[in-house]
Structure formats: structure tokens, C-alpha cells
Amino acid sequence: MRRPDPAGTLEALSRTFLDSALDCIITMDASGRVQEFNPASERVFGFTRSEAVGKELAELIIPPRLRERHRQGLARYLKTGEGPLIGKLIEIEALRRDGSEIMVALAINATQVNGSPIFTAYLRDITERKRAEETNRRLAAIIESSGDAIISKDLDEILTSWNKEAERLFGYSADEIIGKPITVLVPPDRHNEELGIIERLRQGERVLRYETVYLRKDGTALNVSLAVWPIKDETGNIIGASKI
Structure with a gap:
């Protein structure tokens, strides 16, 4: 052999x-x-x-x-x-x-x-x-320097981003608020309104515009006009929502 x-x-x-x-x-x-x-x-x-x-x-x-x-x-x-x-x-x-x-x-x-x-x-x-990283850096810079408060949350209603204008408007620093549920900003009688946003986006509404009331860190109420749009992953699945 x-x-x-x-x-x-x-x-x-x-x-x-x-x-x-x-x-x-x-x-x-x-x-x-x-x-x-x-x-x-x-x-x-x-x-x-x-x-x-x-x-x-x-x-x-x-x-x-x-x-x-x-x-x-x-x-x-x-x-x-x-x-x-x-x-x-x-x-x-x-x-x-x-x-x-x-x-x-x-x-x-x-x-x-x-x-x-x-x-x-x-x-x-x-x-x-590298191109995606550069695009993300530019978008992050635009968001951070925006004159509007821009925040985002995930599917569990947890805040995931918070720009400088949001800090000024609501009184929370990014370190304080990121990781907390978005309901800390929402009066108790409006929780259902907030919790229904992701479902409406899943049903196909591309951008939601509405007026509501949010709470500052000191507890005072703030009338806000919001535009909400979905955050999607690379496969097109909705993974959260961003608000301005």
C-alpha cells in the first residue's frame, strides 16, 4: 500500500x-x-x-x-x-x-x-x-450642533441618544438620561401616547408629527412639537425611533 x-x-x-x-x-x-x-x-x-x-x-x-x-x-x-x-x-x-x-x-x-x-x-x-464611519461622524456632528433637541429611543422605550440642545431644553445631561426610559419625560396621563409611537411606525407611518407635553428635569411642563421617524438597521428592520 x-x-x-x-x-x-x-x-x-x-x-x-x-x-x-x-x-x-x-x-x-x-x-x-x-x-x-x-x-x-x-x-x-x-x-x-x-x-x-x-x-x-x-x-x-x-x-x-x-x-x-x-x-x-x-x-x-x-x-x-x-x-x-x-x-x-x-x-x-x-x-x-x-x-x-x-x-x-x-x-x-x-x-x-x-x-x-x-x-x-x-x-x-x-x-x-470607513465610508460609513465617516458618514456617521458627519451625521453625529450635525445632530450635536443642531439648534433643535434631537433624541432617540430603542424598541424598549429606552433613550439611546441625547444632543446638546436636548440637554439645554430639558435640563438633563446625556450621561444622566441615556439608558433611562423615555417615560421620565412624559406626564403619566400621556404614557399610552408615547408607547404607541413605535407601533404606528411599524404599521408604515414614515414620519409622525404631533404636539404634546414633556417634562423638564425640574418637573415643569413643556409644550413641544415633535417629528418622529423610524431608525432602521441594515436589513430595514425598525430598531427604534428618533425625535426632533
Whole structure:
């Protein structure tokens, strides 16, 4: 009976891992040339494996303004055994075949193979996530600087956001009020009105406008005119409501 070849088995397992990985996996030798370029890398960067292998990594996926820094880092590692990015997770720009740039999360490790270093880079395209984060930052800044009180609550009627104007209008700081039920602002005889808002939004009302009475921290009543709209998650499910 033929005995299995351990080296062949390991190579097959390695190839299966590379081919099925969701993240880009790129290996580079000591000369800075690509030795491996998995299918995820092909999808993200637009090069085929045959096009990428043997090419200098700097010329392939690194933006021109960052190439010299990459080469200097490689030279430093070869001279000292230390590199500024080895073993760290960073976010950095990368270049696609069509010339467009994307943001990637990058981790690099170095191993010795036959006395020579081999570098393996694990990359994940985070462009959409970074765009969403920037959009959220801008929206948060707009809400925080708004001249209107803007608050939000979840499906359990718990307050989840509270801007500066809400602090001024109602007397509660964000730290005091976030995490408390919205009914602390509502007179007892109007609780049912408040509790019915989420249900009305679920039934399809996109924006509710109405006038009611809320309570300040000192207990005084405040006549308010409200616009209420649903907060949805990425799948379109309603997860709360926001008021202005």
C-alpha cells in the first residue's frame, strides 16, 4: 500500500486554505516580489494570480506615494530583523488594477524559509466600512450642533441618544438620561401616547408629527412639537425611533 506523502498533504491543505479564505492573502519574498496571490486578492485588486506572481509588490498594489516607504521598511527588516509593521494591524490605502484606491486592514508576519524571510500579508477591504464611519461622524456632528433637541429611543422605550440642545431644553445631561426610559419625560396621563409611537411606525407611518407635553428635569411642563421617524438597521428592520 502506498503511504501518503506528508509534504503533499500539507501543500494541498495550504492551497485549500488560500483558495477558500475570505481575506486577501499575499506572500512576498526578500526581494519584494509576490510569491502567492490568493483568489480573494484577485477579486479585490483585479489582478489574476498569474499576473501578480513575480511582480514587485510595491508596483502592484501600493500607491506611488507609499512605495518608497515600503521599500525602506523592507530594507530595514533585511538589515536588522525588525520592521515597523510586522505583527501589527493597521489601516492603510491600497491600489487596485484600475487605479482606484481602497482602504484595507493589513497585518503582516515574517517567517524564515530555507534561511530567507517570507512575508505574508493578510488584507481586508474596509472601504465601505470607513465610508460609513465617516458618514456617521458627519451625521453625529450635525445632530450635536443642531439648534433643535434631537433624541432617540430603542424598541424598549429606552433613550439611546441625547444632543446638546436636548440637554439645554430639558435640563438633563446625556450621561444622566441615556439608558433611562423615555417615560421620565412624559406626564403619566400621556404614557399610552408615547408607547404607541413605535407601533404606528411599524404599521408604515414614515414620519409622525404631533404636539404634546414633556417634562423638564425640574418637573415643569413643556409644550413641544415633535417629528418622529423610524431608525432602521441594515436589513430595514425598525430598531427604534428618533425625535426632533
